[in-house]
Amino acid sequence: MCTSFLAYKSNLFAITGRSLDYDQSNSYKTIITPTGNVFSSVLNNGVTWTSLYKICTVASVVSDSNYPIPFEGMNSVGISISGNLANAQYPTSKSGNVISSDDFVNYILAQVGNLNQVSSLLANLNIHSKWQYHYILFDSSGNSLVIEFKNGEVICTPNKTKVLTNNPDLNFQLENQNNYANCKNWFPGATLPDSGDQFHGQGMFGIPGDWMSTSRFTRVNTMLNYSTNLVTGVSEAIYLSKKIIDSASLIKGIDCGSSFSGKPIYTQIQIIKDLINKVIYTREYGVSDWTINNL
Numbered sequence: 001m002c003t004s005f006l007a008y009k010s011n012l013f014a015i016t017g018r019s020l021d022y023d024q025s026n027s028y029k030t031i032i033t034p035t036g037n038v039f040s041s042v043l044n045n046g047v048t049w050t051s052l053y054k055i056c057t058v059a060s061v062v063s064d065s066n067y068p069i070p071f072e073g074m075n076s077v078g079i080s081i082s083g084n085l086a087n088a089q090y091p092t093s094k095s096g097n098v099i100s101s102d103d104f105v106n107y108i109l110a111q112v113g114n115l116n117q118v119s120s121l122l123a124n125l126n127i128h129s130k131w132q133y134h135y136i137l138f139d140s141s142g143n144s145l146v147i148e149f150k151n152g153e154v155i156c157t158p159n160k161t162k163v164l165t166n167n168p169d170l171n172f173q174l175e176n177q178n179n180y181a182n183c184k185n186w187f188p189g190a191t192l193p194d195s196g197d198q199f200h201g202q203g204m205f206g207i208p209g210d211w212m213s214t215s216r217f218t219r220v221n222t223m224l225n226y227s228t229n230l231v232t233g234v235s236e237a238i239y240l241s242k243k244i245i246d247s248a249s250l251i252k253g254i255d256c257g258s259s260f261s262g263k264p265i266y267t268q269i270q271i272i273k274d275l276i277n278k279v280i281y282t283r284e285y286g287v288s289d290w291t292i293n294n295l
Contacts, residue, residue: 001265003216003248004082005241006162007228008142013237014275016138017245018072018082020060021211023263027061028284029068030293035076039106042067043128047097051110053077056280056295058271070105071133076295077113078140078275081105086166088132088149096124101131108137115145122147122154136164140275146170163221165213165248173217180218183207185226211255216248223247238272238281242290245270252285 001021041047057073187202208215249267256262272281278295
């Protein structure tokens with residue numbers, strides 16, 4: 001499970017946040033790749049591409065893989081990508097090159113300097129993978145694009161919510177927000193903390209609190225809508241993003257899958273990215289301090 005979002009205010013900040021939730025403990029590695037680097041597909045099929053930009057990615061180091069698998073990153077012009085697990089029917093019969101989903105983050109960040117380039121870059125691309133993802137892209141100007149794969153076609157959709165979780169697809173998630181249209185950050189006749197009554201906190205009454213994909217999408221979208229306008233600078237935006245990603249993160253023991261004795265599904269890593277100042281912050285489960293990488 002994963003949650004990704006962008007907190008944005010024009011000319012002030014563009015801060016992304018994401019979590020990665022899984023039931024098998026992995027280690028994670030931050031990798032900085034210079035401009036001009038030549039990437040080769042992990043499929044070893046002769047497909048290569050050259051990076052037009054400097055790149056910083058966060059990769060999962062999985063025991064049964066021969067290489068770190070990047071699932072998150074940004075490049076030196078402020079393009080960001082997050083890969084979230086979701087149903088995908090990848091294109092396999094297009095006229096272009098074949099890459100793995102393990103290549104996808106580097107493939108995008110190496111070649112995309114503007115989100116308008118994405119559709120043409122992927123138009124004839126084939127993807128071979130046992131893993132299924134959809135992706136959300138952001139830029140430092142506050143734009144967002146979701147990439148999904150349906151019936152062997154690439155679907156690129158501008159996303160004004162600037163949020164993505166997992167299944168169902170983006171259209172379902174957007175329509176589902178109508179179920180919470182009456183929720184607001186105040187409540188008629190609300191009990192206030194200074195009233196002497198110890199019951200209060202009725203703002204946003206009805207917003208879901210579990211960790212289902214639809215609930216996380218709704219909760220994060222709501223928090224962004226009502227709190228971003230109160231933020232006045234980058235440091236506040238980073239603080240806000242860390243708090244929002246905490247609200248969508250799982251502690252060990254809260255979700256054990258399909259049985260009481262199942263492996264805990266938990267948030268293994270949180271990632272914050274400052275797209276304007278090109279800084280990535282990472283924090284793994286059980287660690288208090290954030291690691292800072294400057295691109």
